[in-house]
Amino acid sequence: MRPRRVVVVGYGMAGARFAEEVRRRDPAGDRVALTVIGAESHAAYNRILLSAVLAGTMPPEVVALHAPDWADTAGVDLRVGVRVDAVDRAARTVALSDGSTVEYDALVLATGSRAWVPPVDGLRTETGALAPDVATFRDLDDCAAILDRVRPGAPITVLGGGLLGLEAARGLLGRGCLVTVVHPVGHLMERQVDPDGGAVLAKVLTDMGIDVRLGRLAAQHTPGDGLKLDDGSHVPAELVVVAAGVRAETDLAASMGLVVDGGIVVDDALRTSDPRVHAIGDCATHPGTVAGMVQSGWDQAVVLAGLVTGVDPAARYRGTPTVARLKARGVDLAALGETSPSDASAEVISLNDPTRDRYAKLVLRDDRVVGAIVIGFPDAAATITEFFDSGAPAPVDRIALLLGRANPDGGATRSPADLPDDALVCRCNTVTKAGLVAAWRAGATGVPGLVAATRATTGCGTCADKTAAIADWLADLPVEAP
Secondary structure, three states, rough: OOOOEEEEOOHHHHHHHHHHHHHHHHHHHOOOEEEEOOOOOOEOOHHHHHHHHHHHOOHHHEEOOOOHHHHHOEEEEEEEEEOOOEEEEOOOOEEEOOOEEEEEEEEEEEOOOOEOOOOOEEEEEEOOOEEOOOEEOOHHHHHHHHHOOOOOOOEEEOOOOOHHHHHHHHHHHHHHOOEEEOOOOOOOOOOOHHHHHHHHHHHHHHHHHHEEOOOEEEEEEEEOEEEEEHHHHHHEEEEEOOOOEEEEEOHHHOOOOOEOEEEEEOOOOOOOOOOOEEEOOEEEEEEOOOOOHHHHHHHHHHHHHHHHOOOOOOOOOOOOOOEEEEOOOOOOOOEEEEEOOOOOOEEEEEOOOOOOOOEEEEEOOOEEEEEEEEOOOOOOOHHHHHHHHHHHOHHHHHHHHHHOOOOOOOOOOOOOOHOOOOOOEEEEOEEEHHHHHHHHHHHOOOOHHHHHHHHOOOOOOOOHHHHHHHHHHHHOOOOOOO
């Protein structure tokens, strides 16, 4: 019996993770013959770490998700630098830009999203291309284009004060640029934090040397000069970096006649309006997802891999709790779940210490943490995230929790030995303490071995210290210890 032919359109973080999860369940390829098509010429890479590439703290090759020989080793037909021209749903074929055609039994759309450029006069040329001194910040090629044009001391303006914009701004500041952030809303990161948290964040960035302009729209861009804002003020800029948001890449899905509503509409089995076609990642719309969050795509990849291989026919995607971290050097910010509840049933506790660049807010329901904003309290962020993930009852002393002095077991601090087996160490990759212990016992000793075996630390990187602590603890254990 021949393997089922599964074709993946998109070799980004979601598509790459899906391919890995399929091969994890079907290493010999007996169940699934897998073809992955990527429009970019690069191997899949970790977009979460692009700000580190921009800042120069991480070379581009380090953010690659796969080794050069991954496809051959995994038995995957990988085609990069190739675009999909058309899909014939009746014939179940995919026509590619190199003239070839691929047949499928199941098609997975992981086309991701594209940068949105606001309709500001001068950002684009008459042909629709970006102006010579304008760049988007979305992929590895964008990083290369930005770095080719920046110089220490050069004035750079970033349009957008969301997660991506602030990561770009901090990275450029690290290059010695004079950075201005222009944001149309009255506080930064309004999708993740409230006005008080946004004010503290703005102060942190201002103290670093970033000029923050809030509640202002770009009115006109003059090449070689900069931006005119809607209040008549002028921002000098040798380069304008646009990080004003993204839009789901749905052109292919729409051309196929699939139902699109902001993104490609999928059900809990991640099926589109054509049951032979699935969608995952940024291009997909599901009630349990928040656009632009990598974790959603990874969770969906796990569910869909179980379905297409037949290993887990009951697998369903029920949504992904929102956890956002600002990955900018010198800024400790985490935002989880509900940060601005609109009803009176929530218990809300906050601590605002702008003088010391700190802000913490807890949102609880039925004695459980359902949301939080944490700025400048890294220990508290880790503890609160554990409560959020585990659903453990919150301690009576809420202030202790806000300050990171409580944990789900009630103790003040915990060593790796005290962590329960199901404690989530790496949230990005759903790696538990038990998973790390199992990998160690299977021969993945040392931090590099654990990373290779489990992917811990390869997401946002905030679990690196905890992973290292567990590795040290395991190294000190007697061989026969559980």
